[in-house]
Amino acid sequence: MFENALKKTRSGLRSRLAGFWSGSQIAEDQWEELEDILIQADLGLAVAASVVDRLKSTTLRDEKELNAALRNVLLSLLLEPAEPNLSGRPLSVILVIGANGTGKTTTIAKLAYRLSALHQRRVLLAAADTFRAAAVEQLQIWGERVATPVVHLPAGSDPAAVVHEAGVRAVEGQFDLLIIDTAGRLHHNADLMSQLQKIRKVAARIAPDAPHETWLVLDGTTGQNAIQQAKQFREMLQISGVIVSKLDSSARGGVIVSICHDLALPIPYIGMGEQLPDLLPFSPTAFVDGLVSDTKW
Numbered sequence: 001m002f003e004n005a006l007k008k009t010r011s012g013l014r015s016r017l018a019g020f021w022s023g024s025q026i027a028e029d030q031w032e033e034l035e036d037i038l039i040q041a042d043l044g045l046a047v048a049a050s051v052v053d054r055l056k057s058t059t060l061r062d063e064k065e066l067n068a069a070l071r072n073v074l075l076s077l078l079l080e081p082a083e084p085n086l087s088g089r090p091l092s093v094i095l096v097i098g099a100n101g102t103g104k105t106t107t108i109a110k111l112a113y114r115l116s117a118l119h120q121r122r123v124l125l126a127a128a129d130t131f132r133a134a135a136v137e138q139l140q141i142w143g144e145r146v147a148t149p150v151v152h153l154p155a156g157s158d159p160a161a162v163v164h165e166a167g168v169r170a171v172e173g174q175f176d177l178l179i180i181d182t183a184g185r186l187h188h189n190a191d192l193m194s195q196l197q198k199i200r201k202v203a204a205r206i207a208p209d210a211p212h213e214t215w216l217v218l219d220g221t222t223g224q225n226a227i228q229q230a231k232q233f234r235e236m237l238q239i240s241g242v243i244v245s246k247l248d249s250s251a252r253g254g255v256i257v258s259i260c261h262d263l264a265l266p267i268p269y270i271g272m273g274e275q276l277p278d279l280l281p282f283s284p285t286a287f288v289d290g291l292v293s294d295t296k297w
């Protein structure tokens with residue numbers, strides 16, 4: 001899954017680790033270099049330092065052992081997710097939030113495709129990004145492609161009203177899932193956060209315990225900035241998981257470790273492209289292998 005996506009990061013790591021083993025043990029400056037390598041792979045300062053600390057306290061005799069230990073340490077930092085079970089109630093409501101351009105709308109289309117085509121669920125979409133002119137139309141185009149209805153109101157309507165309308169329609173039409181698309185940018189950040197809080201309140205009236213999931217979409221190519229974004233959103237709203245998009249492009253991948261370790265948030269899915277099948281449940285083993293392993297090792 002990650003073999004091609006993380007190729008650049010992996011080969012960088014490999015070539016630098018290969019030159020590591022000159023003497024019988026790793027010198028202090030080499031540990032520092034390893035920390036740098038991990039930071040460059042987007043792991044973040046704190047995580048990189050803690051990985052190195054843990055490796056230092058392990059007996060390592062050669063490159064192979066270093067790689068195996070690195071693999072184990074990284075795996076231990078990742079939360080083991082399961083694909084969310086959205087079938088235990090009559091209607092599940094999923095709120096999708098995230099900064100402008102991170103991939104929310106595309107992710108929703110991929111989710112609708114995955115959950116309807118693969119899991120045979122009846123999905124309804126709510127176009128609650130009423131701020132950006134073309135946002136409703138963009139969701140409608142995706143809706144047509146995945147044969148999923150989209151609830152919308154005239155441009156400039158209150159997004160919370162769209163959510164209310166979609167909730168009524170979802171209950172009446174006995175849909176299994178309602179997925180709500182939201183704006184990524186308003187005139188002010190504070191406006192966006194209060195709008196999202198209002199949407200959340202309205203969503204809470206649709207079904208008991210709704211929204212059942214609030215997924216934050218982070219652009220995997222933005223590295224540690226994505227972590228800062230997550231912290232801002234988390235101050236305002238309870239987030240149940242993070243979907244990392246664009247891991248197929250120039251992402252260095254390490255941000256995944258930070259999301260699990262620093263934010264302690266699960267990653268139900270990852271986005272690996274712009275096509276409908278390009279949303280996959282996150283697999284920690286496949287990810288770590290993509291980052292550090294190679295079949296030859």
Ligand SMILES: Nc1nc2c(ncn2[C@@H]2O[C@H](COP(=O)(O)OP(=O)(O)OP(=O)(O)O)[C@@H](O)[C@H]2O)c(=O)[nH]1
Pocket residue numbers: 098099100101102103104105106107129132135182183184185245246247248249271272273274278
């Ligand atoms: N390569 C790649 N591109 C992606 C992925 N997900 C989204 N994109 C692209 O990222 C761009 C923004 O995607 P949108 O889904 O419109 O993002 P958004 O968060 O809804 O944006 P706003 O509504 O403007 O806040 C589009 O060009 C998408 O095709 C992905 O997993 N891989």
Ligand SMILES: [Mg+2]
Pocket residue numbers: 104105106129135181182
């Ligand atoms: Mg959008």
